[in-house]
Amino acid sequence: MVYFLKRFAQMIFVLWTVATILFFMFRTMPGTPLAAFIDNTTTEEQQQALIEQFGLDKSLGEQYWLFLTNLMQGDLGQSFFFKKPVVEVVMEVFPNSVILTLSSLLVAYIFGIIAGAYLAWRRGSWVEGFGIPLVLTTRAAPEFWLGMVFLAYFSFHLGWLPSGGANSSGAEFSSEWARITSWDFLSHLALPAITLAIYLQGLPLLLMRSNMLNVLQEEFITMARMKGLSTWAIVIRHAARNALLPVATAFALGIGGAVGGNVVVETVFSWPGIGRLLVNAVAASDYPLAQGAFLMITAVLVVMNFIADITYHLLDPRVRVAARG
Amino acid sequence: MKRNTKGLLRASLSVAAAAAIMASSQTAIAEAGDPIRELTLISRAQAANPQQFQAAELIAQAWRELGLDVTVQGMPRPQQSDAVWYNRDTWDLTMWQMAGRPERSDPDELIYNLFHSTTVENGYNFVGYVNAEYDQVAEQQRMTANREERKVMIDKLQDIINEDQVYAFLVHPLQTYAFDSTVWDASTTVEQPGLGIKNFWTFTNVAPLGDQRDMVLNSSDELNAINPFYISGATDSWITELIWDRMMRIGPDGLAQPWAAETVEWSDDAMSVTITLRDGMMWHDGQPVTTDDVVFSFTAPVDFAPMYKPFVDGIANIEVLDDKTLRFDLTEPNAAFETSTLAKLNLAPKHVWEPLLAALNDGENAESILEETRIGSGPFKFNRWVTQQEVVLDANSEHWAAPEMERWILRVVLNVEATLGMLRSSDLNFLSDYTGDPSLLIEAAEADGDLEVVESVDIGFQYLAFNLRRPPFDDAAFRRALSAAINRELIRKAAYNGFAVNANSVVSPALSYWHKDGIAEELDTGVDLAKSILEEAGYVVDGGRLHYPEGQTEQFAN
Numbered sequence: 001m002v003y004f005l006k007r008f009a010q011m012i013f014v015l016w017t018v019a020t021i022l023f024f025m026f027r028t029m030p031g032t033p034l035a036a037f038i039d040n041t042t043t044e045e046q047q048q049a050l051i052e053q054f055g056l057d058k059s060l061g062e063q064y065w066l067f068l069t070n071l072m073q074g075d076l077g078q079s080f081f082f083k084k085p086v087v088e089v090v091m092e093v094f095p096n097s098v099i100l101t102l103s104s105l106l107v108a109y110i111f112g113i114i115a116g117a118y119l120a121w122r123r124g125s126w127v128e129g130f131g132i133p134l135v136l137t138t139r140a141a142p143e144f145w146l147g148m149v150f151l152a153y154f155s156f157h158l159g160w161l162p163s164g165g166a167n168s169s170g171a172e173f174s175s176e177w178a179r180i181t182s183w184d185f186l187s188h189l190a191l192p193a194i195t196l197a198i199y200l201q202g203l204p205l206l207l208m209r210s211n212m213l214n215v216l217q218e219e220f221i222t223m224a225r226m227k228g229l230s231t232w233a234i235v236i237r238h239a240a241r242n243a244l245l246p247v248a249t250a251f252a253l254g255i256g257g258a259v260g261g262n263v264v265v266e267t268v269f270s271w272p273g274i275g276r277l278l279v280n281a282v283a284a285s286d287y288p289l290a291q292g293a294f295l296m297i298t299a300v301l302v303v304m305n306f307i308a309d310i311t312y313h314l315l316d317p318r319v320r321v322a323a324r325g
Numbered sequence: 326m327k328r329n330t331k332g333l334l335r336a337s338l339s340v341a342a343a344a345a346i347m348a349s350s351q352t353a354i355a356e357a358g359d360p361i362r363e364l365t366l367i368s369r370a371q372a373a374n375p376q377q378f379q380a381a382e383l384i385a386q387a388w389r390e391l392g393l394d395v396t397v398q399g400m401p402r403p404q405q406s407d408a409v410w411y412n413r414d415t416w417d418l419t420m421w422q423m424a425g426r427p428e429r430s431d432p433d434e435l436i437y438n439l440f441h442s443t444t445v446e447n448g449y450n451f452v453g454y455v456n457a458e459y460d461q462v463a464e465q466q467r468m469t470a471n472r473e474e475r476k477v478m479i480d481k482l483q484d485i486i487n488e489d490q491v492y493a494f495l496v497h498p499l500q501t502y503a504f505d506s507t508v509w510d511a512s513t514t515v516e517q518p519g520l521g522i523k524n525f526w527t528f529t530n531v532a533p534l535g536d537q538r539d540m541v542l543n544s545s546d547e548l549n550a551i552n553p554f555y556i557s558g559a560t561d562s563w564i565t566e567l568i569w570d571r572m573m574r575i576g577p578d579g580l581a582q583p584w585a586a587e588t589v590e591w592s593d594d595a596m597s598v599t600i601t602l603r604d605g606m607m608w609h610d611g612q613p614v615t616t617d618d619v620v621f622s623f624t625a626p627v628d629f630a631p632m633y634k635p636f637v638d639g640i641a642n643i644e645v646l647d648d649k650t651l652r653f654d655l656t657e658p659n660a661a662f663e664t665s666t667l668a669k670l671n672l673a674p675k676h677v678w679e680p681l682l683a684a685l686n687d688g689e690n691a692e693s694i695l696e697e698t699r700i701g702s703g704p705f706k707f708n709r710w711v712t713q714q715e716v717v718l719d720a721n722s723e724h725w726a727a728p729e730m731e732r733w734i735l736r737v738v739l740n741v742e743a744t745l746g747m748l749r750s751s752d753l754n755f756l757s758d759y760t761g762d763p764s765l766l767i768e769a770a771e772a773d774g775d776l777e778v779v780e781s782v783d784i785g786f787q788y789l790a791f792n793l794r795r796p797p798f799d800d801a802a803f804r805r806a807l808s809a810a811i812n813r814e815l816i817r818k819a820a821y822n823g824f825a826v827n828a829n830s831v832v833s834p835a836l837s838y839w840h841k842d843g844i845a846e847e848l849d850t851g852v853d854l855a856k857s858i859l860e861e862a863g864y865v866v867d868g869g870r871l872h873y874p875e876g877q878t879e880q881f882a883n
Contacts, residue, residue, distance in 0.1 A: 078693075081549045081550075082549060082550070083550060083552075083692065083693050083694070083695050084695055089712065092711075092712040093712055093713055148742060148743075151742075151743060151746060152746065155746065155750065156746040156749065156750050159750065162752070163743060163746055163747050163750060163752050164736070164738055164740075164743055164747060164752070165714050165715065165736060165737075165738075166714060167711075167714070169539070169541045169715060169734045169736055169752070170539055170541075170715070170717055170732055170734045267739045267740055268740050268743065269740075269743075270714075270736070270737060270738045270739060270740065270743065272711070272712060272713030272714045272737075273713070276547070276713055276739070277713070280547050283401065283402075283403065284403065285403055
């Protein structure tokens with residue numbers, strides 16, 4: 001319990017630090033949020049009105065204090081650009097981002113774990129000689145290129161899958177739940193999720209493989225072989241389970257990282273998501289939105305890290321003992 | 326006035342210059358002032374605007390031949406705006422552009438705002454051009470109701486700008502649009518000069534040929550707001566003009582024509598205009614459109630819509646004569662009133678907006694209001710907006726100009742290649758925003774067979790701006806020389822792939838009535854010509870480096 005509280009306090013501290021850095025980082029960046037409006041606005045009067053409206057006439061200290069107190073109340077402020085509360089803007093696309101990330105991570109990790117274990121087992125064979133370079137190549141292929149190739153082939157050439165967006169043009173749904181469980185949504189999800197999964201599978205695969213190789217050297221595996229257990233039982237029940245722990249950590253961290261890191265895939269497939277939101281917010285100096293989106297990503301990352309630690313703690317007795325000592 | 330200060334400067338420096346002449350043995354050097362400082366030409370970054378960046382590179386190359394030391398510096402737009410717009414004394418040269426908009430169909434907006442001395446400090450005249458003669462004619466044309474007389478003045482203003490080369494104009498790009506001619510009847514699209522086929526008239530007129538009655542078009546930018554009192558970006562205005570009616574509309578001929586107004590009648594002194602409201606107009610929620618709504622729409626911007634305020638400032642009073650008629654009294658005659666006010670302001674329902682405006686805090690305005698019903702009286706009704714994905718409008722069948730299509734669906738597609746792919750796979754049936762290479766679009770259309778591509782000259786233009794606050798750019802001869810050194814043909818062909826026409830005026834050839842014919846050809850060019858202009862004005866090349874005329878020192882050396 002003490003361990004839990006300590007980790008929790010650490011998490012809050014990290015979030016506060018990130019929030020503070022974000023606050024000052026955006027305000028010291030070149031460019032002013034007014035620049036995004038100048039094509040339309042002309043007079044000084046109008047500029048002054050904007051400055052006041054954005055609260056930029058207050059001192060930096062005052063702005064920071066306001067930002068922190070609002071943050072404590074779960075209020076991330078109002079987007080300069082969308083004129084809506086940041087939370088509302090972010091939440092509109094957050095489900096899309098989470099679903100895209102989770103589905104591609106699941107595909108990538110399930111495939112990666114199985115293929116990694118298999119490649120470790122077949123060490124030194126032609127399968128390995130062929131498989132490892134293939135994995136490395138797909139891992140290194142630029143996402144936008146892979147995405148464009150998939151689009152060109154599966155969408156434009158074969159016409160099997162839709163070409164962009166999260167739903168067909170003009171499609172209507174009775175609820176958000178109905179939308180994300182619809183065939184329309186899932187077919188739109190397929191190409192971006194597979195593109196992202198191909199990009200993501202390298203890490204779990206290689207991690208699983210090297211862990212497996214280590215575990216397979218262990219004495220208990222030799223023992224299992226001596227007991228005459230089947231290959232299946234050795235690989236799955238004994239080796240794979242032990243090799244899984246670091247992969248589980250990578251998975252949890254991957255969720256946080258991938259939520260923010262999908263800009264490229266989101267752009268190629270016109271997928272409404274938090275990465276695109278973030279890029280726009282930064283380009284337009286929309287401080288509240290950029291801060292808010294970054295904070296959401298950080299929060300997901302930190303919380304996932306926290307969960308990974310706690311699960312580790314529960315899963316692995318060695319960690320538990322070390323923490324107590 | 327500017328000449329005088331320069332004369333003074335020269336006189337005060339002549340002693341120093343005389344000393345320099347005596348000290349020097351070489352006459353060539355003796356006649357020269359200081360070498361001209363290293364110059365930075367600001368441009369959008371290559372990735373963001375490859376055409377502009379390439380044009381900048383070509384210009385810098387030509388100017389190096391004149392003995393100038395020029396570097397091109399790419400910047401993101403907010404940073405460029407910050408440097409050029411908010412720190413007006415600090416930059417030397419920048420690439421810039423003016424976008425085409427329906428309201429710019431009247432030359433006044435650009436002619437007046439870009440070069441009138443009142444906008445030097447904070448407004449559109451960011452280059453700092455001050456010319457009393459220009460100011461006077463620019464003011465005069467505003468008050469001239471007679472079109473022929475006004476045309477003479479507009480020509481005169483174009484001549485002055487040409488003579489002074491305030492900007493080095495480069496090109497008016499060609500806008501390319503396309504649509505699926507198996508879905509839409511090509512003969513029902515409407516081309517509006519300067520705007521192409523993507524305009525209000527096409528959207529309300531175009532007829533579907535078969536079962537596909539939804540128009541699916543694209544935007545390559547994210548959307549920010551759909552608000553009758555606020556335009557946050559170019560794409561917003563395509564949407565607002567469909568939802569909210571206006572008293573007048575800019576017609577396909579570029580002139581304002583009555584729309585929500587049945588008639589628009591001017592008094593003889595051009596100081597007031599009487600408007601009769603069209604019969605039977607309804608808001609999308611079923612309430613009638615009244616003269617009260619009209620008064621509200623033209624008065625609310627004074628306090629609550631900073632973006633629209635300049636366009637209603639010239640209204641002294643609005644008098645309701647009866648339940649269908651109003652009279653607008655102006656503070657002074659204004660030739661552009663129809664275009665820049667009656668055809669620009671959106672008619673917004675008072676019953677929806679008045680309570681919202683009343684609830685605002687100090688310092689807030691209509692731009693911060695998110696009114697999600699978006700009730701207007703226009704030919705399309707707002708259906709919904711899915712962030713980063715699409716905006717759906719339904720045709721308003723009750724409207725007197727009811728569209729033929731069923732729905733108007735604007736998809737946000739950021740990826741140019743995907744946009745082309747979608748057009749070919751019929752996921753899009755109207756290409757309304759294309760930022761890629763036009764020749765690729767034409768190839769795609771040829772391969773497809775169903776697509777029709779329409780090109781038209783933009784009202785907007787690309788140019789290079791000199792900062793007239795900083796010598797040597799205060800010298801018109803120097804600007805003329807630099808402008809003459811630019812090979813516009815090369816820029817047009819290399820940077821714009823031929824999809825542009827040469828420019829030398831703020832009034833685009835697309836506005837055929839107001840554009841001064843042949844003004845682009847009046848500009849003589851060539852590096853040799855540039856060199857001789859410089860030589861005549863006293864500039865000297867020494868050691869491969871261009872120097873100021875005799876006695877002039879460098880004030881901005883870095």
